[in-house]
């Protein structure tokens with residue numbers, strides 16, 4: 001366990017129940033984060049033995065590998081979007097399909113398909129990972145979770161410390177290549193949704209995050 005705790009999922013994905021390991025194939029394992037920092041927080045673990053021990057910056061320099069990870073992350077993002085729709089959506093997929101089946105007028109493609117929940121997810125890595133095995137976060141933007149307990153938990157997803165998968169490959173001079181120098185984790189708290197600043201006031205931030213969560217989810 002400890003920093004190597006993600007290794008067991010890679011070597012033995014079939015030994016976990018589906019509420020922990022979501023899916024696995026020869027190259028990837030998708031899991032639920034055990035200490036979720038949002039209402040939905042998943043991890044994608046590449047199984048490639050030549051990559052799993054590399055820092056993401058190094059691993060993603062291999063553009064072929066990066067493309068594979070992107071493709072798989074996109075699939076997990078779709079899964080996560082469906083999960084958010086199921087949890088918070090006005091129309092479940094079933095309800096959408098039922099409405100489409102029932103209606104001849106207006107035609108199906110004019111029916112409201114509902115909110116694009118995929119847009120409510122972030123997909124990326126931490127500039128300084130704490131866990132040793134290469135992993136990509138697929139996390140809902142809300143950052144509403146009782147597991148979000150201190151500054152690092154929030155700022156690691158709310159500052160450039162979080163590097164979206166889409167930003168790779170990073171330019172040579174990208175400041176995120178020197179994350180400790182940038183002190184991202186020490187930045188003052190800024191609400192992900194409205195941009196309000198909270199200085200070092202974590203308790204206030206937490207209650208604001210709850211307000212924002214309630215608005216966000218029903219929007």
Ligand code: 5GP
Pocket residue numbers: 005006031032033034035036125126128129130131132
């Ligand atoms: P990092 O900061 O390294 O990018 O994120 C590592 C993530 O792994 C964290 O979000 C943490 O909650 C999660 N994590 C740590 N240990 C375990 C574990 O044993 N199982 C699972 N499923 N997630 C873990």
Ligand code: ZN
Pocket residue numbers: 191192193194195196208212
């Ligand atoms: Zn706000």
